[in-house]
Amino acid sequence: MSAVTSPETTEAAARLPAAPQDGAAGTRSGHGGKRRRPSRPRKAAVPPKPLALVLSMALTMVAAVITLQLVNIIIVSPLQHAMAQTRLYEQLRLTLSEGSAPLGQTDYEGNLVAPGTPVALLSVPGLNIREVIVEGTAAPQTMEGVGHRRDTPLPGQPGTSVLMGRSGAFGGVFRDLALAPAGAKFTVITGQGTATYEVTGQRRAGDTAPPTPTGTQGRLTLTTADGPAFLPNDVLRVDAKLVSKAFDRPAPVILPGSLPAAEQAMGVDTSELFMLVLLLQLLILASLAAVWSWTRWGKGETWLVFAPVLGAVALLAGTQINHLLPNLL
Structure with a gap:
């Protein structure tokens, strides 16, 4: 049965207030019909100043x-050193077999031996050292191997030969050099043959150097940094006397003490x-x-x-x- 709408009912319905819209209802709270406080607009992020x-x-x-740089010197440098030693060992083996390995400060053509050229092989069994020796003692040379100071004779020849090696970075070949006891023997192979040395002692800054070799006497000084790893505070020198027969020494071309500061102990290369x-x-x-x-x-x-x-x-x-x-x- 359908409902009949009378004129009075229609007029009453027209006088009722309209239903609240969604937006208006959202502004009321659950109790008392109070309106919510409008939220404050967020401040826009201030871009940093150009100078900052x-x-x-x-x-x-x-x-x-x-x-x-820390990753380079601690992790990458030993890998670079190992790769350089592999390459240098092959070069040295080839020149030794051909008889073209340098025998002094100049090559067979009379030119100065280029820095970085492999000249000998150092073997120290007690310290687990087997290292190709390169000509020159500046940073680029000691990054690749033990460096031979160019104003000294080659190992096995009369006089005092000087070798320099790293204590921490690039393989840290001489990190255990202080553990070499007196009387320990080691060898150096050059183009003239195998020279045998015996450790006689160690010295640091302020210690008296042993007497200068005379005649056919020979001495080899192994040099490295001394102190905490990567924070050296001194220079360590291990002296060894030549106990095998000395080889002939070609006439020197580079005068002793004439090398630049970059090739001295603890020198830097600019x-x-x-x-x-x-x-x-x-x-x-x-x-x-x-x-x-x-x-x-x-x-x-x-x-x-x-x-x-x-x-x-x-x-x-x-x-x-x-x-x-x-x-x-």
Whole structure:
């Protein structure tokens, strides 16, 4: 039965208040019908000032370079040294078999032996050392192997020969040199044959050097940094006398004491400083490009493109920084 709407009912319905809308209902609370206080608008983030942004990026890059350098010298440098020794050993074996290994400060053509040329093989069984000796004692040479001081005779010849090796980085070949006891014997193989030495003692700064060898007497001084790892505070020298027959010594060309400071004990090499500046500038440009790419391309694309680039440039820059560190570190 359908309901019949009368005119009075229609007029009463028209006078009723309208139902609250969704927005209006949302402003009421659960009790007492009180309205909620409107929320305050959030303040827009204030972009950093240009100077602060530049300083932040600069400090971040400095921290990144320091971290990468620590990784380079502690983890990467032993790998670089091992690869260099493999290459040098093959070169030395070839020159020894051909009879073209250097016998003095000059080669068979009369030219000065180039720094980094393999000249001998050092074997110290008691310290587990088997190392190719290269000509020169600047940082680039001791990064690859034990360096022979160029103004001294080659091992096995009369006089005092000097070898320098690292105590921590790049294999730390001479890290245990202080453990060499007096009387221990070791050998050095050169183009003239095998020379045998016997350790006679150790000395540090302030200790008196042994007498200068005379006639056919020979001495070999092994030199390295002394003190905590990567924080040396002294120079350690282990002296050994030649106990095998001395080889002939060619006439010297480089006068004793005429080497630059970079080839002295704890010397630093600044010859590649210009290259370091260029690599650091390239690292800055690559970092800025990576930041731009991060905002334009996205994280994945940026890592894919710039991670190898930044890694390679950082490695090259770290190698140049190593030239500025002491050659016995």
